[in-house]
Amino acid sequence: MNDIYLDHAATSPMHPEVIQVMTDTMSQVYGNPSSIYGIGRESRKYLDDARAVISKSIGAKASEIVFTSGGSEADNLAIFGTAHARQQEGRHIITTQIEHHAVLRACERLENDGFEVTYLPVDSRGMIAIDDLKNALRNDTILVTIMYGNNEVGTVQPIAEIGQLLKNHPATFHTDAVQAYGIEQLNVDELGVDLLSTSAHKLNGPKGIGFLYERASTKIDPLLVGGDQERKRRASTENVPAIIGFAKAVELAQQSMQVKQQQFEQYRNFILQKLDEAQISYHTNGDALHALPHLLNISFKGMDVESFLVNLDMAGVAVSSGSACTAGSLDPSHVLVAMYGKGAEELRNSIRISFGYGLDDVQIERATQSIVTVVERFTK
Structure with missing residues (x-):
């Protein structure tokens, strides 16, 4: 059987069309996208085209997409990056008890560094109460991180409603959309989020690639330092074949x-x-x-x-x-x-x-x- x-x-599983486009890319496109000569510029063109496809899928600008090694890194960049960039403004973070461990363990580490984290409870459906969030908000709250849809029970949180609530609060709003991306139609402006995490291997793309959407003017410090890739937000030469495969998976997911x-x-x-x-x-x-x-x-x-x-x-x-x-x-x-x-x-x-x-x-x-x-x- x-x-x-x-x-x-x-x-x-990876979609056959994703495998094909990645295979073609690995055999034909090998330049460093940061290089100024023709071979490098060819890689940059592929990278830019993929970034445009991916940004369009969530209603974002291409410049707001930061490629990462996956959802966990995207979550870590959102949480540590915001905490370090805004710690002079406050040291309070709000999340939920049912987040992915990439979020929960990042918050736990920040607690060890002197930050205060409020973990919102959920009811028997796995849903938070908006009133709990309202009551938890403080003047020194710098980050609210609440997942879009839970990876174990599937419950979808009222992200757009939370986004509306936070319009009048200076806190950065992050959502882990790893489980939802490719399944649900997402628009960052309609959701009202500043940061959004995804991963390619959840939608028939390759493992080891994801992105963090970072709304323009959002304060965030990089986790990886070195070169000036990803507009100085994430050092390391871009994984062009994986990014192209990710873009193809996104195209297929949007169509179906x-x-x-x-x-x-x-x-x-x-x-x-x-x-x-x-x-x-x-x-x-x-x-x-x-x-x-x-x-x-x-x-x-x-x-x-x-x-x-x-x-x-x-x-x-x-x-x-x-x-x-x-x-x-x-x-x-x-x-x-x-x-x-x-x-x-x-x-x-x-x-x-x-x-x-x-x-x-x-x-x-x-x-x-x-x-x-x-x-x-x-x-x-």
Whole structure:
């Protein structure tokens, strides 16, 4: 039986067209984009064209895109860069309890350096309360960093509403959009964000490349120093083949976004329908009305997640228990802890299913049957 990959939130397979354009680039475009001779200028042209495609996808200017090694670096640049650039104005940061570890651990390090961080709680849907944010804002708050859509349960936060709230506050507003980019249509002006992080490997692009959107005039210090690449915001010779592959993945994602959203919604409904028909005891984790369409986190009563995942793997179905960055760890999901509390059953019986490129109806049917079979074996 061929493996059925249902963990696209962790990483996604590269699209064949992305592989092709990167292969062509690696064999033909080798100049340093910072060089002034013809071979270098050719690389610069490819780089500029890719930057234009990517900036257009979020309604930004090309000059506002800073290429990074991925989402984690983009998050780190946003958080450390803002903290270091604005520390004379204040040392208070607001985030949430359910952020990706690239955000949470950056904030923890800043706490060790004397900054104060407020971690907003979430309700059982994984949603923050705007009033909590209002109450947490202070005159010395320099950064608010709240993810667009959660990578474990899919809950989408009210980013545009937060952006409106912060219009009258000097704090820099950052959102980690790694899980949403390529799935949801994003516009930085409509969202009201100053900084936005993405990663190519979540939308069928290569690993090791991402970007930070940095609104013009936003104060930020670089993490990497050396050359003057990326308008002096991120030293290191640009990875031109990966950036070109990223741009191709973005083009493909933009073209297929609406179709994918509908397809993923159908997959989600099919799985839940079959669980209902089999009279499986379950509930979904997250906010069904405000959720990323490719994520489905389900809690199965009476199940043990480790045995569940092993048995599904033996059946050729790859799903996860949550964030890929904590895979293999026995620690419970910090997202589910924030939603339900430390003693909740959901910490031990929840799996994350995530959809993406290459799936079809037959695979979803087979995967669903395997899930039903494993649950019935363990609970009945």
